[in-house]
Amino acid sequence: GAGVSQSPSNKVTEKGKDVELRCDPISGHTALYWYRQSLGQGLEFLIYFQGNSAPDKSGLPSDRFSAERTGGSVSTLTIQRTQQEDSAVYLCASSGQGSDTQYFGPGTRLTVL
Amino acid sequence: SQKIEQNSEALNIQEGKTATLTCNYTNYSPAYLQWYRQDPGRGPVFLLLIRENEKEKRKERLKVTFDTTLKQSLFHITASQPADSATYLCALDWGTGRRALTFGSGTRLQVQP
Numbered sequence: 222g223a224g225v226s227q228s229p230s231n232k233v234t235e236k237g238k239d240v241e242l243r244c245d246p247i248s249g250h251t252a253l254y255w256y257r258q259s260l261g262q263g264l265e266f267l268i269y270f271q272g273n274s275a276p277d278k279s280g281l282p283s284d285r286f287s288a289e290r291t292g293g294s295v296s297t298l299t300i301q302r303t304q305q306e307d308s309a310v311y312l313c314a315s316s317g318q319g320s321d322t323q324y325f326g327p328g329t330r331l332t333v334l
Numbered sequence: 335s336q337k338i339e340q341n342s343e344a345l346n347i348q349e350g351k352t353a354t355l356t357c358n359y360t361n362y363s364p365a366y367l368q369w370y371r372q373d374p375g376r377g378p379v380f381l382l383l384i385r386e387n388e389k390e391k392r393k394e395r396l397k398v399t400f401d402t403t404l405k406q407s408l409f410h411i412t413a414s415q416p417a418d419s420a421t422y423l424c425a426l427d428w429g430t431g432r433r434a435l436t437f438g439s440g441t442r443l444q445v446q447p
Contacts, residue, residue: 256437263423263438264378
């Protein structure tokens with residue numbers, strides 16, 4: 222594709238519900254990242270996938286958060302039993318082999334009521 | 335822990351002037367540093383990357399400097415235009431192999447016509 226796409230663009234959910242956020246990286250990019258951006262804050266690293274290697278999950282804030290990447294392409298970030306503090310914009314980025322530049326998607330704005 | 339500081343106050347300048355944004359960090363220097371632009375409701379867009387062994391990088395009206403003694407990077411936009419109005423984020427890679435970037439909270443630039 223032309224760029225990184227994410228869906229949905231907006232998600233409103235009730236506290237306690239599970240949500241799934243999707244990321245389609247740039248075709249051929251081997252690395253995929255998830256970040257979270259709260260209002261007025263910088264981006265907070267969540268998880269990193271590189272090829273077939275085990276993902277770096279060191280940024281996930283709790284065990285309610287998980288992510289998978291199928292076939293080395295599309296990734297899904299799942300948040301179980303959502304809490305109000307999970308409200309933020311969730312950004313996905315991808316980068317090519319050997320590249321340090323990250324290309325970001327437009328983000329998914331999650332609101333937990 | 336490593337910290338990144340960007341001026342949280344908005345920077346207001348007149349069109350045609352040079353905008354200078356600051357990124358300071360603590361402890362040891364990163365392997366490289368990147369600057370991104372973020373518009374409201376959009377994901378960050380890569381602008382420039384500078385490595386620890388480089389002093390300066392230029393791209394069109396943009397210039398980045400990297401001073402490992404001062405632990406600081408400066409980002410300059412010359413001949414600024416209203417279209418340059420956005421939030422500018424610095425992002426550091428500490429060279430640990432994790433590849434995920436650590437972002438500052440960004441500085442909002444407003445260029446007045």
